[in-house]
Amino acid sequence: MAQVDQGVRENVYPQATNPLLRTLSQIAISAVTPIAAVLVALAFGALLLWLNGFNGSDVVTVMIFGSFQDMRSFGEILLKATPLILIGAGLCVAFRCSIWNIGAEGQLYVGAIAATLVGTSFDGLSVWVHAPLVMLAGALAGAAWAGIAGYLKVRFQASEIVTTIMLNYIAIIMTSYLVTGPMRDASAAYPQSARLVREAWTPRIVSDMRLHIGILIAVVLAVALYIFLQRSSRGFALRVVGLNPHAARYAGMDVRRNVMIAICISGALAGLAGAFEVAGVTHRLYQNISPGYGYEGIAVALLANNNPLAAILSGGLFAVLRSGSEVLQITSQVPQVLVLVIQGIVILSVVAFAKLRDILRIVA
Template structure:
C-alpha cells in the first residue's frame, strides 16, 4: 500500500476515533445532567439528516464553514497562520451587500458575479495586510490577523448603523439584496442554494491546484520547510503573500454566500465566530480540501441537529460546541500517535 494511501486511511481512523472519544466524553456530561445520551444523539442525528428540510438546513450551515475552512487550510498548508477569517468574512459580506443591494437594473448574469467578486476582493485585501506585514516586516501574522478581526467585525457593525443602514427601518440592517444578486435556491422549502455548488467547485479546484500543479507543490514545500524552498529557488515570500490573499478571498466569499444565499440582508453580528469555527473545520479535515468539505458538513449537521436535540430533550445547544472542541483536541493528540505508528509499520514492512 502506498504511503499516501496509508496516511489517508490512518487519518480517517484518527478522525473517527476522535469523534467516538468526543461523543463518549460528552455522554458523561449528558448523564451528569440526567439525560439519556442515546436518545440525545438520536435526536441530534434526526434533526441533522432525516428529511430534506433538515438535510438542507445542515448543508446551509455548512456552506460558510466550508469556504472559510478551505481558505484557512490553504494558508496553513503554506505555513502562514490565517486566524483572520472572521474579519475577512465580515468584510466580504459587506462588499457583497453594497453591490448586491444596489444597481437593480443589472442582469442576473452580471450582478451576481459582480457581488461575489466584490466579496473576494474585500476578503483578499484584508488578508493582504497581515500577509504583507509578515513577509516584508516579519510581524507575527497570528497577532495581526486577530487584531484585524476586531476592526473588520466592528466596522461592519458600524456600517449597518450608518452609511449602509436601510432608511426604511430603525433596525441596524442593510437594504435587502435585489433578486438579480441572489444565489438560486436548490431545494424547494429550504434555504439551500447554489453556494453548495460553489463550495464544492472551490474544493475540487483547490485540491487539483495543491496536488497537481507546480504552484501547489511550492505552497506545500514552503509550508513544510521554507529554508529548503528558498534553497531550491522558490520565492517563499511571494508564495506566502499570494496564499494569504487567496485564503482571505475564500473567507470573503463565505460571507457573500451567507448574505446572497439565504440571509439577504446584512445584520449586526450576523455570523458570530464562523471564521474561528472554520479553523476547527480545516484542522479536522487535515488541511485537505476534500477533508475540509466533509468536516464542514459534519459541523453543519452538529449545529442543525443541536436545535432538534434542544427541543426534544431540553439539552442546551452548547453541548455541540463542547463536542467540537473535544474532537479537535483528540485529532491533534491522536495524529501524533498515529504518525509514530505509521512510521513503525513502514519500517517493519521494509524489513
C-alpha cells in the first residue's frame, strides 16, 4: 500500500519527488519571462507604429540598435542606467521584505535637494572631500524621507503604498518651491538653483563625455546588496520578514526594525541617484530633475525578480529603451506621445509577466 501511495505521489506531484527538476524549471521560468516580456512589448510597439503610419521595424532597428551608434551614445546609455540600477537595486531590498516602496521618485528629489545644498556650500574643499559629502547627503536625505513612510508603517500600520505616493507629491512640490524661491539663482532666467561648485561635481570617467563614476558605484552597490541579502544574517532576516512576518516574530526577529532597515536602504539608493543627477549631470537643481526614474525603477526591480544583481541588467535594458526612445523620436520623427505609449507598454508588459512568472513558479 505504501508503494502504491508513493507511485501516486510521484505521478500526481512530480515536483515533490524531483527537487532538481523543480529547481531547473524555476530557473528557466525566471530566465525566460523577462525576455518574453520585452519581446511582447516590442511587438506591440511595432504594431502601434505601423497603425500610425510609421515603419514598425524601427522599434528594433532604430530604438534598440540605434542607441549604440558610437562610444558617446553608449556612454549616454550608461549615464541613464546609473539611477535606474541604483533605484532598482534598492527597491529589490524593500520588495524582498514585502515593503512596497512606491516613493523612490520623491526620495530621488529629496536626495537631489540635499546634494544641492551641500554642493553649493563649503567652497574650498577638495574634490575628494566635497564630492563624497554630496553623495552622502543625498543618500541620507533619501533614507530619512523613506523612513517617514517606514515609521508610519510600523507605528500606525499605515499603508506604505499610500504614504510613499503622497510623499512623492510633497517632494516634487517642495523642489518646485525651492527653485522658484529660497534656492533660486537670481541671475537665471528659468527656475533653477545656483550651480554646484566644481569640487562637488561627480568625477567623470572620460573627460569629454558626461559619463561619471556613478555607474561604477551603482554596480558595486548592486553586487553588495545581493551579497547582503543572500549571505548575511541581516539579509536573511529581511527575507524571512518578507515571506512571513509572523514566523519571523516567532523566531525572535525584530520585524519593525527589519522593515525600517529595508525601506531606508531603498530610500538611500534613490537619494544617491538624485545626488548623482545633480552632481554628475545637471550640476544644478531643476523643477523636473527626474524624467521618472523613480517610477521606472519599480519596473527594473520587477523585471529583475527582486534580485539586486539582475537589476544591473534590467536597469541597463531600460536605459537602452529610454535612449532608444529619444533616437526614435529624432530619427523617425515619431511623436513624443507615441514614444511615451511604447515605454508604457514595456512597463505594463514587465508587470504582467512578473505576475505570470510568480504563478508559473508556484505551479512548477
